[in-house]
Every structure is written in C-alpha cells, then in structure tokens.
Amino acid sequence: MGNSYAGQLKTTRFEEVLHNSIEASLRSNNLVPRPIFSQLYLEAEQQLSSLEAGSRADNEEEEEEEEEEGSESSSPVSYQMKPPPEGCCTTDGFCQAGKDLRLVSISNEHIEVPSGFLLVGAKSPNLPDHLLVCAVDKRFLPDDNGRNALLGFSGNCVGCGKKGFCYFTEFSNHINLKLTTQPKKQKHLKYYLVRNAQGALTKGSVICWKGAEFRGRQSSSSTCSSTLFQLPESSGLSGSTSSEPLPAANPSAPSGTQQTAAAIDHIPSTAAFSSAVYNGKESPKQQLVKNNLSALTRPSVLGTLTNSGPPKKRHKGWSPESPSSTETWNLQLNPQAPNRIKNDGGSLSSLPHSALVGPASSPMVGSGEPVSVPDNLLKICKAKPVIFKGHGNFPYLCGNINDVIVSSLLYTCYRNSQSLSRAYEQYGASTIQPISEEMQLLLTVYYLVQLASDQVPLIEDLEQIFMRSWRESHLSEIRQYQQAIPQTFSQVPSQIAPVTSAQLPWLAGLAASSCNDSVHIIECSYSLAEGLSEMFKLLIEGKLIKTNYVVIICASRNRAIDSCIVITGKYQARVLSESMLTPLDYQKEVNYQLVTGKVETLGSFFSTLCPEGDIDLLLEKFYQENQGHISSSLSASVNKPTALNGTGAAACTSYEIERHQIRPFQLAVAQKLLSHICSIADSSTQNLDLGSFEKIDFLICVPPSEVTYQQTLFHLWHSGILLELGLEKEHLTKQRVEQYVMKLDAEAHIKFKVFLQNSMQNPHTLFVLIHDHAHWDLMSAMHSLYPQTELSTGLVDRLLNCREVKEAPNIVTLHVTSFPYALQTQHTHISPYNEIHWPSSYSNGVDLYHENKKYFGLSEFIESTLSGHSIPLLRYDSSFEAMVMALGKRFPRLHSAVIRTFVLIQHYSAAMMAVCGLSQMKNYTSVETLEITQNLINSSRQCPSGHGLMVVLRIPCTPLAAVAYERLYNVRERLALEDNFEIILGNPNSGITIGKHFVEQLKVWQKIEDVDWRPQTYLELEGLPCILIFSGMDPQGESLPRSLRYCDLRLINSSSLVRTTLEQELGLAAYFVSSEIHTEKAVVNDVLESDPEKLSSTDNEDEEIATEGSTSEKRSPMKRERSRSHDSASSSLSSKASSKTLRSSLLRDTVKSPHQVLSNSAEETTNNYERQKQKVDKGAQTTISKHLPPVTEQLDTKQNIKSAQISITSSSSSPFSSSSSSSAPTHNSFILQTSQCSMTKASKQPPIVFLPKLVYDIITSTDSSGLPKSSSLLPYHSVMWASSFRPLMSKMMTCTEQSLYYRQWTVPKPIHMDYNNRNEGRMDTFHPRRLLLSGPPQIGKTGAYLQFLSILSRMLIRLTEVDVYDEEEININIKEESDQYYHQPGDMWPDLETFKKMPFDYTIHDPKYEDASLICSKLQTINSEDRSMNRRQEDMYTRRQTTRMRLSKYAAYNTYHHCEQCHQYMGFNPRYQLYESTLHAFAFSYSMLGEEIQLHFIIPKSKEHHFVFSQPGRQLESMRLPLVTDKSEDYIKSPTFTPTTGRHEHGLFNLYHAMDGASHLHVLVVKEYEMAIYKKYWPNHIMLVLPSIFNSAGVGAAHFLIKELSYHNLELERNRQEELGIKPQDIWPFIVISDDSCVMWNAVEVDCSGDRKSDYTWTERNVSLKQILQHIEATPNVTHYALIGMRKWSSKTNSAEIKEPFSCCHVHDFIMLNVDLTQNVQYNQNRFTCDDVDFNLRVHSAGLLICRFNHFSVMKKQIAVGGQRSFHIKSKVSDTPVSISPAQYICAPDSKHTFLAAPAQLLLEKYLQYHSHRFFPLSLKNYSHPVLSVDCYLNLGPQIAVCYVSSRPHSLNISSSGLTFSGLLLYLCDSFVVASFLKKFHFLKGATLCVICQDRNSLRQTVVRLELEDEWQFRLRDEFQTANAKEDRPLFFLTGRHI
Secondary structure, eight states: OOOTTTSSOOHHHHHHHHHHHHHHHHHOSOSSOOOHHHHHHSOTTOOOOGGGOOOOOOOHHHHHHHHHHBSSBOOSSOOOOOOOOTTOOOOTTBOTTSOBOBHHHHTTSOOOOOTTEEEEEEEETTEEEEEEEEEEEGGGSOOTTSOOOOSSOOEEOTTTOOOOBOOHHHHHHHTTOOOSSOOOHHHHEEEEEEEOTTSOEEEEEEOOOGGGSOOOOOGGGGGOTTOSSOOOOOSSSOOTTOSSOOOOOOTTOSSSHHHHHHHHTTOOOOBHHHHSOOOOOOOTTTOSBOOOBOSOOOOOOOOSSOOOSOOOTTOTTOOTTOSOTTTTGGGGSOTTSOOOOTTTTTOSOSSOGGGGOSOOOOSSOOOSSOEEEOTTHHHHHSSOOEEEEOSSOOOOEEESGGGOEEEOHHHHHHHHTTSOOHHHHTTTOTTSOOOOHHHHHHHHHHHHHTSOTTOOOOHHHHHHHHHHHHHHHTHHHHHHHHHTOSSOOOOOOOSSOOOOTTHHHHHHHHHHTTTTTSEEEEEESSOHHHHHHHHHHHHHTTTTTTOSEEEEEEEETTEEEEEEEEEOOHHHHHHHHHTTSOHHHHHHHHHHHHHTTTTHHHHHHHHHHOTTOOHHHHHHHHHHHHTTOOOOHHHHHHHHHHHHHHHTSSOOSOOOOOOOOOOHHHHHHHHHHHHHHHHHHHSTTOOOOGGGOOEEEEEEEEOSOHHHHHHHHHHHHHHTHHHHTTSSOSSOOHHHHHTTEEESSTTHHHHHHHHHHHHHHOTTEEEEEEEESTTSOOBOGGGOOOTTTOTTTTHHHHHHTSHHHHHOTTEEEEEEESOGGGGSSTTOSSOGGGEEEOOOSEETTEESSOOSEEEEOHHHHHHHHHOTTSOOSEEEOHHHHHHHHHHHHHOTTSOHHHHHHHHHHHHHHHHHHHHTTOGGGGGGSOHHHHHHHHHHHHHGGGSTTOOOOEEEEEOOSHHHHHHHHHHHHHHHHHTTOTTTOEEEEEOTTSOOOOOHHHHHHHHHHTTOOOTTOOOOSGGGGTTOOEEEEEOSSSOOSOOOOTTEEEEEOTTSOTTSOOHHHHHHHHGGGOEEEETTSOHHHHHHHHHHHSOHHHHHTOOHHHHHHHOTTOSSOOOOGGGHHHHTOOOSSOHHHHHHHHHSOOSHHHHHHHHOOHHHHHHHHHHHHHHHHHHHHHHHHHHHHHHHHHHOOOOOSSSOHHHHHHHHHHHHOOOOOSOOOTTOTTHHHHHHHHHHHSOSOHHHHHHTSOOEEEEOHHHHHHHHOBOTTSSBGGGGSOSOTTEEESOSOOOOOOTTOOHHHHHHHHHHHEEEOTTBTTTTOOSTTOGGGSOTTEEEEEOOTTSSHHHHHHHHHHHHHHHHHHHTEEEEEOOOOSOGGGSOOOSOOSSOTTOSSOOHHHHHTSOOBOSOOOGGGTTSOEEOOSOOOOOOSOGGGSSOOSOTTOOOOEEEEEOOTTOOBOTTOOOSTTHHHHTBOTTOOBOOEEEEEEEEEETTTTEEEEEEEEEEGGGGGGEEEOTTTOOEEEEOOOBTTOOOTTBOOSOEEEEOSSOTTTSOOBOTTTTTTOBOOEEEEEOGGGHHHHHHHOTTSEEEEOOGGGTTOOHHHHHHHHHHHHHHHHHHHHHHHHTTTOOGGGBOOEEEEEOTTEEEEEEEEEEOOSSSTTOOEEEEEEEOHHHHHHHHHTOTTGGGEEEEEEEEOOTTOOHHHHHSSEEOBOOOSEEEEETTTTTTOOOOTTOSSSHHHHHHHHHHHTTOEEEEEEEEEEEEBOOOSSGGGGOOOEESSOOSOOOOOGGGGEEOTTOOOOOEESOHHHHHHHHHHHHGGGTOGGGTTOTTSOEEEESOOOOOOTTOEEEEEOOSTTOOOOOOTTOEEEEEEEESOOTTOOHHHHTTSEEEEEEEEEEEESSHHHHHHHHHHTTGGGTEEEEEEEEEEESOOGGGOOOEEEEEEEO
16 A cells, blocks of 8 residues: 555554654644544545545645645644743744744854754745744654654754754744644655855755655555545556645655646646636635645755665656756756745746646556656647646656646646535535536537637636536526525436546547547547557647647546646647746746847847848948938928927927816715715724824825836825825925825835824824725735845735734725725725725716716727727737747747747837838838837827827836837937937836937926926826837836827736736726717727828728728627727738748738738828828918917816817717718818827827737627626736636626625635735724725826825814804894993902892893894883894794804814713723613602602712712712812812703713813703613713603703702702701802803903003903803802803904993803702793793892803804704694694694694794784884783794783882883783782783683683783684694683773
C-alpha cells in the first residue's frame, strides 16, 4: 500500500503515525484520540458524500499540502492551539518574544547556527508569502532520499535565541504559526535555507520528507471496516475522482522547477481557460476542504543544490538533460525574489513561464508508464500545448517537459460543479444527483466545438453550461424543493437516459465530427498515457495543424473515466499560457525579452518586408531630401497660427478649459452623501455625533500617479472649497493646497501621521478621509512581499485600516471609485446602507437632472455597436489582428505583448510616412492606424489657432511604452513633424514633459503669463495635437481632455480578463458631449471631414452610410452576428490572411482592401472637395463670430457658437437616415455650420476606441441575461467566487442589487485587505463611519465629493445655529409716555418701596400675542383706525419673524446634542445603558377639584438626593427645598419645571451648558401617554407625570398642577424643617416655570460713566442661565415679589426699553413664581391659550407685585413640532382629515351638527378668537368701548378690546367711572360675582352679553342669580354650545342684548 519499494506498509510510517497520535492525544483538549489507522488510510479532512462517489489517495503529505493550500480546513477534529502567555507577542512572522523571523527581514543578518543544526524555512498559514527562519537539528530532518529522519524534533528560535524546543507543537506556538491543524514538522518545515554569493540567506531546495513520496493504495485496503466511504472497485492505483488536486513535490528535481510545476496543479486560475475567471468556490458546507491558496509561494530557483543519487522509482520524469538552460531563461531573472501569486485562487498566475511546465505531477494518482514529451516540440508546433487535467488519473510526463504547460483549472471546475448548491441543501436535497462526469465531458466537447477559431474558452461559460444543464435535468425536483413540500421524495428517474462511459467516446466523436477537425477526440483503452503519446506524435507529424483542442478520453465499463483536454491551437495556447502570468511576471518577462535582445529577430524580420528597403533607410533618405527646404504645407501650417494669433485676426474662439462647475448630478450625489452622514449620526448607535463638530477638515488620498495628484490639486484649487471651509485664508498657495492631497507613495505615511495627529488634537473637527480611485491597491499589508521594490503595495491597508482611523470618532472614511466590486465582498468593511451610487439620468423615460451634456460611458459605447445608422465607437482592427496572429505563430517564444507593440509601432511609423508623401507605405499599415494618423496630423491645419486632436495610445507595459516612444519620436523627427504634433510619454510615476514650442502654444491658448508654467495634468493639454503614450499596468484616475479623438487600446493585456481591468481601460474613453448635438450626426460627420484617404478607406459599415448601393449587409437583427465585426479590412480577407504564410505578400494582401483601389482615383476629387469646404467654412466662421457676444472666461463659448449656428442655418436637425440618397449633401450643410477647429468637433462627439479582437468580442457579446459578457467575469484579481452555483446577474439589476450580488457571491483572497474582516456574518464587521461612493469613470465624482464637503460644512455651521424669534414688542404706542423713571439705568436690583409705587401696565407687549385682544386699563384715546392694519392678516399659520443665531456655550440643547461634558448629565454612561429610575406616586387634595390629585414622579437614581423618602417604605415624602438665606456659587435654589408635549426630541431640556454645570433641579412635566417616549429620550431627567384625565388638556392644566404641587410641597417642607428648628418663612418659596423652547439668555450691561446721570451706554451679551437666576435669587426682599420675569429678546431693542431696568407688567415664557404669595391665585386648568396673561391679571388684581427685569432677555427657538400645534381639531364622525373652519366650532343645542373630537374649552377659545364679532358686534374696532370681562381674560381677536375686572373683594381694579362698555363676558363665574357687582358698570344701548357655563342648567341658574333679565333681553335662539358630543361635556353660551 503506497510503498514505492515493497508494495506494503512501511513500518517507519506506522511508527511515526503512532508516535504522533500518542503525542497529539497527550496534548489535545479532546478526550478521544485520533485513530491511528484512520490517519494512515483515511482522509480525515474530508468526508465525501455518496454523491461524489470516488476516493482520493490518502497519504499524509497530500493532507499536509492540502491544508497548506486551503487555509480553512474543516477537519472533523479541529486542532486547538494552547493560548499564548499573557503579554507576549502574537504577531504573525514574529516569535513570542517579538523578534522578526521572516526571511525577507533577516536574510542579511548574521545568525549563529550551532553545529549539527541547519537553517530551514517554515511556512505559516497566515503568512503564505513568507518563510520563517528556524534552526533545526539535522538528525530530525530527512536525508536526500527522504529517509532516516529521527522521530520527534529539536530546534532553536533564531529570533530571541531560545533553545531546546523538544516538541514541534511547542516550537510552532513559540514562532506564532497559529495552526488550525495538528502541528507537524513534515507539513510546516518546507525548505533548506542557504547563503548565496552575496552572503544573503535565500531559499534553497525543498526538504524531501518521505511523505512526499506517493503511496498508492491497493484495492484490498478498501475492505477496511473503518473507511469513511466506499472505494471504487479497481485494480492497481485508484483515486479516480479525487476531490482535490494534490501536490507531489519531486525531491529529485534538479532545479526546483518540479515543485513549482506541482503547485500549478492546484492553483485555480482565471483568464480564458485561464483567462477565464475561476469561480469554483463552494459553500463551507459542501467543500469540507477549501482550495484557498493563501497566496501560495512556489519560487523557481535554479538550484545550486542538486540531488545526489538516482531518482525514486516513482519519479520517472527526471532526466539529466532537462530542463535545458535555453528553455528556462526566464527563471534566471531574479533567483532570490520569490514569485508571489498575486491572483491566487483566481488566476493561474504568478509563475514565470517555464515554471508552468515541468513534470506535471498529477493531483490524481499516476498510473501506467510515463509519457515522454518530444524534443523540439515548441520549435515544431510554434506553441506550447496547454494540458488541462480532467477526470481521473493523469500520467507522469517526462522528457522535454518545458515545452508543455499543465493546469488543473478544468479539474477544479469539474469538481465544483459536482457539488450541490447551498440553495438546495437547506431542503435536504440529497436525492438530486450532481451532473455526471460523462455528461460534464460531453458538454465540454459541445462547448469547444462551437468556439470560433479566434475565440478562447472561458471557464465562466463552462460553469454556466453545467449549471444550466443540471437545473434543466432536475427541474421538477428543484421546483419541489423550492416549494418545500414536507414529504420525502424518492429518487426521481431522469427523463434523459444518462450517458454511459462506453457511449461517451462515440458521442464525443459524433459532436466533434461537425467542426472541421477543430476538436479532435482520442480514445484510449488502458490509460491516458497512450492518448497523450498519440497526441504528441500527431503534433510532431503536423497532423493537428487545424486542430485547436484535443480531447483524450479513457473510458472502460468497470471504472470511472479518465480524461484531459489539450489546447493545441497556437492562438488559444498562447493566450492561455500568457494569462497564467501575474502582472509583475508579465512585466518581468517583457523586460527580459527587451534587455536580452530577443526582439531583434522581430525587428530584422520587419526590415525584410519592405521591398524598397529598410524603413529606417527610407526615413533617412526622406530626411536628407527635405532637409533645409521644408516647404510642405504641413510645416507651413504650423507657423501660421502664431502669426494669426499675434495680429489677433482669425484666432479660434472655441478654446476653453473647463473650470470647476457643479452640475445638477454632482449636487444630487453630494446631497445623497450628506443624507447618509446624517443617517449615521441619527442612528441610535452614536457612532457619529455631528452636533459636537464645529468645522470640517479633510485629506484626499490618490494613487501614486503624478498626473492624478496634480489633477486633484487642480480641482481642489478651483473649487474654492478650502476658503469656504475656512481652512485657508485668501492668499492660497500651491504648497498649502498640497497639504490636503496625499499620494499613496513612500512619503505618504508622513502626511498621514500629521492628519492623524490633527484629528486627535481637534476632537471638535470632523475629518473626512477621502480615498479616491479606491479599487487601486487593495493588497493586504500582511501580504506585501516586496517592501523594497513596491513601497506603495499594501499602503491603503496600512494607513486607512489602521486602528487610529477605525477608532477615531471624528474621522469619516469615504471610498470613491468607478469599480467598487472589490469592496463589495462577503468580508467588506462597508455596510450596504452606506453605499451611494451615481444616480441614473433617466427614470421611466423622464430626464431627472437636466444637463446640457450627455455622458458617454461603457454602455453607450456598446450601444453604438448595435445601432444600425452610425459608425460604431468601439472597433477592432482585423488586419492588425491577422498580422499579430501570423507573427505569433512565427515567433512562439516572444510574448504577444511584444509582438503586438512592435506591429503597432510599425503601423504608426508607416502611416506617418504615408501621410507625409511616401504613399507606398500605405500598404504597410492598417486602415485604422492610417485614419488616426491622418486626422492627427491634419487636425492642426483645420484650425486658425492650430488646435488639434489627442490620440491616446495605451501601452500598459512601461518598458514597451519607452520603446514605442523612442521609435515614434525618431520617425517624427525624420519626417520633420516635430512642430506639427507632440509625442508624450505618460508614465504614472513622473510628470508631463513636452517641447518648448508646444508649451508656448498652450500658454497663448490658455492666456497664461507665468514664465515657468508647465502643463501638469492631461486636462491642460486641451487642443494640443499629440499622441499620448499612456503606460502603467492600470490607469490611476487620470482624466483626459475634450480634444481626445482616438483611444487606441489595441495593446491592452487581453489575456487577464477581470471586470475591473476591462472597464477601467475602457473608462479612459468615457466622455461628456453636448447633449444638444445628435451623436449619430457628429460621428457620421467625422468620416466626411477627414482626408481623402480616410474617406475612401472606410469599411463596409462606413460605406453603408456613404452610398445606398453598398455591398455590405444591412444590419437586420437576424444578421447582426455577421456584420458586427467593425474591422477595417473585409471579413473574408481577414480569414484568408490568417491561413497564409507570413511573407511580405501576405502583409500587403492583408492590408489591401478593395477600397484602396478606389482611394487613388478618388484622391483628386476629394482634394477639391476639401478645398471648397475650407472656403465655405471660413465664411461660416466669420459670419458666426459677428453674432457672438464678447467672450469672457466664464462664458461657455461653445454654447454661444452653437446657438448662433442654429440661428444662421435652417438645416434639418433630425438624425440623418443612413439609407437616404441625399445623405451626403445633408452632411455638407451640417459641416458648413461647424467650426473648422478639429478640437471643437472632437469635443462634440465621443472618442473612437480600438480594442483587441478578444476584448471586443467579450465586450460586445451578451450572455443569457442580456448583460455584456464582461459583467459576468470575476470582478477583481484579489477576490474569488464563493460558489460555482451562483445565478447570473440580471440586466434589470440596479447598482444596489449588483452590490448585494457581489456581497453574496464573492469572497476576498488572503492577499485582499478585507480577508481577515469576518465575524460569522454578524453586522459588526461593518465599520460605522465608512462610506462608498461609486459612479462611472470621468463622470464628475471629484466635483461631487468636494461639493459634499461644502454642504457638510454648511450643515455643521447650521447645526451650531438656531432660528430664534426676533420680533419687536407690540402696542408700544399705547404705553404711557411718562417722564418719570423709578430706577436708575444702572441699578442691579429693584428697590421694593420704589417698585410698589410703579403702576401696572395692563397692555400686552409680547409679539406672540399680536392677534390677541387689547386690554384697556382706563379711558385711552386709542386711535380708532383698525389695529389689524399694523398686523399681518389674521392667519394662525403666518410665519413669525426669526433670525439665525450662533449657539453660545450657554445654550440649552435638544436630544441631538451629545458632547463629552454632558454625557453623564444626559444619562448615557460609557456603555450606553439607560440609567435606572423609579416611579413614585405623590397625592394631595385640592378643594376646588373636590377630589384628591395623584401625580407620579419618575426619579432616576442619580437624582434621588433632591427628594425625601420615608425610611421604612421608601415612600416619596417631599422635594427638598433650600433656605432663603442659603448662598452658593454652584447651586440654583429654584426648582425648574418645564411643561412639554410632542417635543421629546426637539424640546430644549438639556440645561447642562445653560446652567454652566451648576447643580439644579429640573423637572419635565409630561402627559401620561407620552411618559414612555420622554423617558426613552431623557433617561436622566425627573419626570412629573400628569394624571390621565389631563391627556387632552392644555398648558393651563400643567401650570395649574405645577403651582398646586409646589405649594403643597412647600407646606410639607416647612413642616419637615420646622422640626429641625427652621422658621417656615425661611424656606425658599420660588419655582421657575420655563417654556421648552427657551434656548439662550442675554444680559444688558449698562455703562453709566457719563457726565450726566441720564447719559449711559449699553451692550448686550450672552450669559448663562445660572448667572441670571443667581442674580434674581439674590434680589433684596425677593420674597415680596409674586412673579419675576424678563424681556423676550429682540434685535430691535432700543434704549428706551431698557432705560427703566424694571417694569411692572406682564411676564411670559420664563418666570419665577412665588408659590407662597400666590397661594390663593390659581392658573385656569381649562385654558389652552393666553393662560399666562389671564394669570398675570389675577395676580395683579390680588395686589401682588409682578416684576420684569428689563436687563435680562430670553431667546426662544422656533420649533416646528409639538406644543400648541399638537392639538388638531377634526370631525368625530369621519377619520378623513377635512378642514373645519372656526365658524363650525359652535352650534345650536340639540341640532344635528357634526360633532368635533376636541376639548370644549379649545373650541370655545378658537371660536372667540376668530368669530367673537358675532357675539359682540358693537365692539368691533370700537376700542373706546371695550368688552367687560369678569374674572378672566379670553382672547376675542385683535379687533375687539377687553377690560378685565376682578369680582374678588379687596382686589385692585381699574377705575371704570366714565367707561361705557360695548359688551359683557361672563365665563364660568363663581359665587363672588353677584348682581350688585355687575350693576356698577355702564353699557351702551344694544351692547351684547355672553354667558358661558358648564351646562344648560347652570346657565339658567346664573341668569336668575345675577338678575340679568332686568337689563338684558334673551331669546331662545340665542343659546349655543360648543360642537361636542354630550359625553365630551360641551360648554353652553347664552347671548343677550342690553335693553
């Protein structure tokens, strides 16, 4: 069993397992030891279900390797490591003493190694890219043959020097391996470490543990009773359906390539069959062992340690000759640098080319004889075949193994699609069988057969085919499970008979018979080895020239099938093999080919093509001929613009660099961002306290591209945001702006440190950290392998994810990207609720944001390929592709990027020569390249100022870009075009360098006078004719100017296909065009405006526009597939081209199309046409300029030109029909309107994009969901699919739904920075202050987030401001003008005796009572003109005048305010648990109500010291009151009561800052039904809960109960303290009653230092409430005053109002009430309005003093909710809200009037306010004859005056002698009102009376008791009631007339 020598179990193996088992059981927390035989024979890591019948080889090494690959092994017995000691280091890569053990860190350090010890490299699962250095006793390590290692372990730590580790478990704990499986030295000690020539420690050969040998299992072992699953019945070596590729390291590999090759076997890969995206991750339930390659590193080191001795029997691949040095050149690039697998789990990436070859050790069991790879295979076949392992056993390869590439990608795909979906697992869907192996293989054959010759297989396609097939074959079962019927289903027989292994080869052959031998089937009877041998033989014999795919099947009846698929097509094999390189290795390889001169063969080949000789010779000849007398029109046209500009005659007026303007879209996005910030702040989590921030600061992080950096600085400078936020002063310098933008490069940490320090030092500043281009560099900081070479790698993780940023409460992180997919995984930090997506411009056909520009992005570009009447904006160049393919076959060793670049440079060079007159060169370029070059060179001629077009040539590989630049630059110089257009090398790491001549031109155009100015962004190259060679592996957010016309992406890396990469390349062309211009028109126009060659060299699509009798097919939907190829040469020619041999004739034939014959004859005609066009255009230009207004810099001149053009021409504006015969003239008329400037034309139409054919096909083809195929690719390199069983994305998906899709179906790889962010699906993995803004590229996200900063800043300022009422006092003119002043302006307190002499001012001056009745005090000569003329119209909803005030530090706050100081006051302790509080009943009797009143107090524990409780039962006895004589600076004596309703959030109950931290007692008075909500928001406030009978009462009831409770409490306190010897009159009798909208308090400071006493100056400032209350409480003889109040603040306060510091008048809003003196004066508990006026009048009439401090004022905040507004009067019958007018508030008794659901008192008050003239017609505007109101004040409206009198004996009343009243109001009069009292007053004849009582009975009794019928006449119809139902106790009225 598995022994290579004896065929039986090795005893040493047994002993080792026994030893390990005993050791593990001793150390394990688990009581049950692991069975030894299970270890030996069974796979403990994985239990395959019966669905996946089959087995895998069980050897320990495979298990170990598997655990290494799969970072989360789900073994049934999970290993629990011992917890590390307290305080020790637990960082990966460091030992517990904190010393670094990573090889990269200590490779150059001197390490002492004791004799007999060796340095070895250990692998940590958490640091897959690093080796940890260990010193191990070599006796415990194996010899070269993998034998003779002692059991056990002895090792030392090289970090801290600790010695004597006797157990590997103990040692692995010490070096922080953090293993999830049992520590074993065989698993984790991987490599010997050796010193290289420089003395640096490097990785050497692999340690050949004997476990690395393969131990096959004999079938007899399957009878073992403890097996977990049945082994297949087969003789020999089994394991046919192994569920995981298993590595097999080859100890005899001389150069390390074998280990590398082994790694390839199980690296799931993307891109095609590898360019495809691997997505085969299953859910953890199905995939017990995940193939999650923790960034596996398998370096290829050309070994200095070769193995001595012969190879083992099993390693038949060893050959003394292989690998030859010539074949492994790319391994020698950097033997020391380990090759990182950047896209692990996603791409067969990361290994140099020949690392992918080598003895492809199978993950499956090898069987049969090895297969020898023939010599010179690459030379003969011109490509390295790629072998994809399929099912079953795979033989060993030996011989020339460097000429083949082996991959297990297909095997992984097969395995994944055999596991059941998680979706069906929950229904217990065990009866649904997975798709069979035979069916999988057959479907694969079907798929390969239908691929075109230029297509590459995509793994996604295959997965979807498997998924669809499985679903269709089990549709009925799936439906049953989806309905979840609770019954057990028996196995449903499939309707389609399953394919048997015997039928398979025949069916596969049948399928392949139709494909013209593109797919070749080889059937073998014994093993795959014979099929592979036959395939190699056919390849060598040249019999597979037409074959792209060879499918090898080994099927027999008695066992499972073996299969593999070999890619033999040269194109397909090249694409697949290149896709297995990481971007880094791709660059290395290209660089190597350039450095070593391997490309020279390509150059010399090119020189043989041109019959006239080498191109360089032709160029030199041309240069010599033209030198000195360049008189061509080209060079002449260059100097022309300067002259014209000098004279200012005919300069082009259309030049304008777009400055910072906010578009509607950007504003909408900024507002969405703001609303998300507010929702975070409003949530109960308290993660963001916006109220505590005073200002905004920010830092923008951008990728390390100099252009992007400068571009962001440019936007920031022009946005003015720094000045707006107050971060900078007026004189802004560039150095200051640079503080706010950070390039993520080596210097970033310095700027970031400053940012963090600022955030810590300024807790009241909100810092916004903006991460722009956020999909760039998501590498985990732990996996950054190359700190010395790639300083920026992992920076984002290191900086933005650092603990300081995560924990800072004042830092908000905003990620901004066009490609958010990599931030939308299962482990993302960003909550889906914190994503903001760019809004769609249309919704249901409605334009949501009207903009004058239309955005052209990817979807619009794709759309242009579908529309039938325009030239597509996306194209590919078939002649270029054909030439590349042909050269690829000729030069198989060169990377296709090199070939493509050299071909394209050649095309551009030839095109430039052709345009300059060397017409024979037209045959050596493609039509596309010729078109680009012509338009570029001619563009500057067409504009009087020399404006031209930009051509972007994208070359990702920097060395190739440098080569291209050098070559094109040289050709341009030779052709004397150096002043015609510029060639710019755009390198991300450096700025822009352009020639002096062009700098001067730009300065003239942009009106720049700075001598040292240089363009720093591509946007500043607006109008410059240039080729921009755009290099760098990825664009980094650079924006391109509007003069961009062509975007040449033919050289992008088309083998690495992930969605982000593709979309960001196409994003370069994203563009805004003027939405008024029809794009079809504009695009079509371009054809006719270019030069003759272009006009005549268009492809079939172009011809379709020009002529009706076109030979091309019309694009009906049926024929779209054929006509889709927007290439330049006709399709038939392209297909011919690919089959011809590559000689010069081939090249000429490929490029020459029938159109070019036309070209020469049409040249002359078109030239004439071109000249005429220029003349006409000049005319048009001058005419237009006459109509233009003067152009300013801000003016959008293009818009003006456009409008002027519209006014000139009458041409039709409808889109031109492609089939219209008059299309050409129509275009001409359009051309006449257009300015000659090419740049202007370019800016009105999107650029044209050229793509590689492979990319073009993926972009333009759609999958079954209707989406472009590109959207179903893997979204990003460092993520992988969670499962193959995922649904397709839907075309109808919104951005939010796409985000949720990726969040469900993608997981980050270990190299991704989010990899470790998981918490078992709990929500708290999301960071609360992190947002993601995504929008299409170049759409204006920078402007949007800058605008967001602006409005966020404004909102914060607004949060620190408040709207307060700012109204002048009313009725000032009625005030008595008296020269007598009772006090001096500077007096601090009133003098009691003086104050008693002051008359009471009855008039109401509070502006809130503007609509209230005037109170007459005596016969006043009130102007009889309508008082309401001075007022606003009678409208209760009229907005009162407010002003915005900045909150001072002494303001009162609502619940939204959270700051550190008042957290405790608010009752939120650090754990955010509500304070405990208790409910206490408090009862007292009140004679007027005739019953006992029971109130409830809710008292928090923290406030219990304010109360007295009885000792035994803790019953509430009283509220403590201080003494009058008490004096304390930090104590407010008066308890404050605040009645409130409907304002639990908005009421200003936080008095902490207002009281300046002083101790005070504050009680909220709330209604019973609101108790819970107030308690929730104000947990630390004392609540006084009114009885439920007052739930619908008004403010009068609250005031009444506050006062009565306070008096009762005063009595209790007097009794309690009397026992302590304190006199009753010494107890403090005052309480404060405050409105819930009092926000700030002010004090007037009077300066009386003038010469005369009457001279004084005053200032008003904000002060604390504590200061005011303490001042008032200190008033001399304060207990003699009944009411003390203050002014309401107004900005219009004048000196006269404060000259008298104290007034005797009405007080409102904020009063101090002496409950002792006012014992017998009550508030009216029924009142809703004016209850304070009513109470003031009662207090005064009782002879008590009311004092207003005029030097103090209160500001009242405007609160839009709650308060009086909470009373809505509605019908009692219907719930529908019908507006009810006040006239309907009363009705006749017993009528059928609609009753209202409102208190009777409220209806009465509202009715009298608006309709009292019905009761008192004589009183209307009759101010000299007021209405007499007895014992109450009711508001009768502003047009009626009232006179208040009290019926109480000894009360103070006005002198009524001489007053004649126009009415009498008797409201609920008590027994003090008697007939004799009323007879004192005189009434006008016809005056009216209104008596109001509780019921009709008392109404009659009152009339009789007061003898009213003596003087008043009553009629039956004059009786009324409020419109209440009987149960609501209506009030009744009786009116009468004075006789």
